[in-house]
Amino acid sequence: MRWDIISIILGMAAVTLLTRSAGLVWHSFGKNFSRYENFLRPIPIAVLTALVVPSLLMPDGRLHISIYNPYLIAGAFALLLAYKTRNVFITVALGMAMMLSLRYFGL
Amino acid sequence: MADSAAVSGENEGTQRQAVKDAVPIMLGVIPFGLTCGLMGITVGLTAFEIVLMSALVFAGAAQFAAILLFGTTAAGWGLIVFTTLVVNLRHILMSASLAPSMQQAPLLKRFLLSFSLTDESFALTTAYRIRVGYSAVYQLTVSILLYFVWVGSTALGVLFASQISDPLAWGLDFAMPAGFIVLLVQSIGNRKNRIIALIAAVASIAGALMLPGKWYIIIACLAACLAGLVIDKEKS
Numbered sequence: 001m002r003w004d005i006i007s008i009i010l011g012m013a014a015v016t017l018l019t020r021s022a023g024l025v026w027h028s029f030g031k032n033f034s035r036y037e038n039f040l041r042p043i044p045i046a047v048l049t050a051l052v053v054p055s056l057l058m059p060d061g062r063l064h065i066s067i068y069n070p071y072l073i074a075g076a077f078a079l080l081l082a083y084k085t086r087n088v089f090i091t092v093a094l095g096m097a098m099m100l101s102l103r104y105f106g107l
Numbered sequence: 108m109a110d111s112a113a114v115s116g117e118n119e120g121t122q123r124q125a126v127k128d129a130v131p132i133m134l135g136v137i138p139f140g141l142t143c144g145l146m147g148i149t150v151g152l153t154a155f156e157i158v159l160m161s162a163l164v165f166a167g168a169a170q171f172a173a174i175l176l177f178g179t180t181a182a183g184w185g186l187i188v189f190t191t192l193v194v195n196l197r198h199i200l201m202s203a204s205l206a207p208s209m210q211q212a213p214l215l216k217r218f219l220l221s222f223s224l225t226d227e228s229f230a231l232t233t234a235y236r237i238r239v240g241y242s243a244v245y246q247l248t249v250s251i252l253l254y255f256v257w258v259g260s261t262a263l264g265v266l267f268a269s270q271i272s273d274p275l276a277w278g279l280d281f282a283m284p285a286g287f288i289v290l291l292v293q294s295i296g297n298r299k300n301r302i303i304a305l306i307a308a309v310a311s312i313a314g315a316l317m318l319p320g321k322w323y324i325i326i327a328c329l330a331a332c333l334a335g336l337v338i339d340k341e342k343s
Contacts, residue, residue: 002153002156004184005152005156005177006156006159007184008173008177008184008187008188009156009159009160009163009164010163011184011187011188011191012160012163012164012166012169012170012173012187012188012191013163013164014188015188015189015191015192015195016164016165016166016169016191016192016195016198017221017222018192019192019195019196019197019198019199019202020195020198020201020202020221020222020224021202021217021218021221021222022198022199022202022203023199023200023201023202023203023204023205023206024202024203024205024206024209024210024217024221026203026206027203027206027207027210028206028210033206033207034207036203037207038335038339039332039335039336040200040203040204040332041204041332041335042300042303042307042328042331042332042334042335043200043201043203043204043233043328043331043332044204044229044230044233044234044236044237044294045291045294045295045300045303045304045307045331046303046304046307046310046311046324046327046328046330046331046332047201047226047229047230047233047324047327047328048230048233048234048287048290048291048294048304049291049304049307049308049311049327049331050307050311050314050323050324050327050328051226051227051230051283051284051287051324052284052287052288052291053307053308053311053312054311054312054315054323055280055283055284056284057312058312058315058316061315063312063316070278071281071284074281074285075281075284075285075288078284078285078288078289079288079292082288082289082291082292083292086289086292086293087289088127088128088130088131088286088289088290089127089130089131091285091286091288091289092131092134092282092285092286092289095281095282095285095288096278096279096281096282096285099278099281099285100278103278
């Protein structure tokens with residue numbers, strides 16, 4: 001057993017838990033949290049957007065806006081499906097099919 | 108009796124919805140878990156160490172950064188743990204955003220929900236909160252599913268390290284944004300949320316272009332919060 005590595009992993013686990021519980025701990029102790037609540041309200045939408053947009057427009061870390069970016073094309077298709085169906089399964093299944101066929105045909 | 112039956116029926120429905128929403132996201136997690144196991148083996152970590160890391164830390168981006176540092180001889184405890192902290196700073200914002208909802212849960216549940224709070228579980232849980240309302244059962248269900256997929260796919264990555272080359276090149280990683288697109292569309296019903304999403308989109312691209320790691324998520328959150336402030340000011 002390499003205890004130096006194990007101790008690094010335990011340290012990583014500790015600081016990760018720290019960040020993931022910080023807001024809750026702050027809220028439990030703080031009296032004026034509700035003042036910030038309104039300010040923090042847009043965070044869920046922002047996180048959702050940030051999980052979608054860069055992964056489609058910059059799949060390999062660089063901005064890639066063209067029809068040769070399969071993530072962008074399949075993403076636009078998925079957006080259309082999402083608006084029409086509002087169904088996660090249909091959108092993901094057909095979106096993936098689009099993605100895989102774009103790759104298969106080497107676009 | 109009748110009451111508890113109604114509650115358990117309600118919970119079952121919530122759980123079923125949680126599973127339904129989580130499946131595409133789980134699918135998208137798999138290539139990252141495989142890559143994590145693969146990378147860990149490549150830098151010389153043992154199978155036990157890599158799986159332990161996934162089981163205790165449960166943070167994709169932070170683990171990738173740490174594994175890269177394990178590969179360099181100069182990196183010690185302080186640097187790797189500090190890097191993990193920096194990469195995970197965005198979770199403070201998510202924890203703060205969920206705090207008012209989570210506060211009702213008992214201590215052990217709050218601990219488990221905090222331990223398992225990831226970008227993905229946060230996005231699923233808050234999208235559900237916008238559509239239906241906050242549910243600790245929903246959050247716990249998606250968190251547990253994502254946890255086992257993460258640890259399991261890490262183990263598979265370790266096991267088949269010699270057979271798989273680049274799991275991220277399969278296109279399976281598209282499942283995640285595709286799943287989140289639906290949740291996003293469902294969440295931006297009103298004009299204010301659409302403007303916020305648009306500003307977050309621009310900010311996340313600018314952030315991803317200019318800053319390393321996951322800072323673009325923090326930038327998107329801050330820009331969105333400021334935008335919300337301005338919109339509320341204009342209304343009143």
